[in-house]
Amino acid sequence: MINIVLFGKPGAGKGTQAEFLKSKYQLFHISTGDLFRHHISNKTDLGMLAQSYMNKGDLVPDQVTIDMLKEAVDQNTEAKGFIFDGFPRTTQQAEALDEFLSEKSMSISATLALEADDDILIDRLIKRGKTSGRADDQDEEKIRNRFDEYNNKTAPLRAFYEAQGKFHSVNGIGEIEEITQRLTALIDGLLIK
Numbered sequence: 001m002i003n004i005v006l007f008g009k010p011g012a013g014k015g016t017q018a019e020f021l022k023s024k025y026q027l028f029h030i031s032t033g034d035l036f037r038h039h040i041s042n043k044t045d046l047g048m049l050a051q052s053y054m055n056k057g058d059l060v061p062d063q064v065t066i067d068m069l070k071e072a073v074d075q076n077t078e079a080k081g082f083i084f085d086g087f088p089r090t091t092q093q094a095e096a097l098d099e100f101l102s103e104k105s106m107s108i109s110a111t112l113a114l115e116a117d118d119d120i121l122i123d124r125l126i127k128r129g130k131t132s133g134r135a136d137d138q139d140e141e142k143i144r145n146r147f148d149e150y151n152n153k154t155a156p157l158r159a160f161y162e163a164q165g166k167f168h169s170v171n172g173i174g175e176i177e178e179i180t181q182r183l184t185a186l187i188d189g190l191l192i193k
């Protein structure tokens with residue numbers, strides 16, 4: 001079983017790359033952002049709660065996010081492995097994920113970090129916002145707040161996964177296909193081990 005965390009700032013290409021990786025390796029893709037957006041469009045209580053944070057570019061509180069993630073894993077136990085996209089985003093989430101997986105005799109195989117400069121990411125997000133309609137992609141102030149949340153709460157996870165020997169940095173700039181090749185080279189290396 002192979003379980004990948006796709007790591008990176010908003011706009012780094014996690015969702016795009018997850019789409020390719022999930023079919024190549026037959027993994028189940030869990031994006032907590034997509035799950036929240038699904039709840040919002042279904043107007044669930046969780047959706048209403050999440051929306052108030054997402055609209056500002058703030059992280060949704062840990063416990064509700066962790067519970068939602070666990071439910072998504074539990075609903076897909078037949079999967080060959082998972083791609084976690086946009087989760088974990090805090091140390092508490094990362095610890096909860098490790099504990100939850102180990103209860104199931106599972107573990108994270110690798111954390112693959114897509115790296116790109118902020119100005120490139122802002123440009124990508126503003127472009128995406130024009131077609132996606134996502135409110136949090138259309139306003140530079142909200143985007144900057146998402147980067148602040150990332151720098152303050154998510155960036156420390158690099159050290160968390162480095163300490164486990166699982167952190168791999170990937171150049172996230174270039175053609176989509178080129179970046180997919182960089183990721184698959186890393187994953188193929190892990191599969192051989």
Ligand code: AMP
Binds near residue numbers: 054
């Ligand atoms: P994303 O689609 O991954 O860019 O996430 C969009 C928004 O959903 C984020 O800005 C957060 O408000 C919320 N969100 C997604 N994943 C998480 C998470 N793991 N922890 C907290 N908030 C999250």
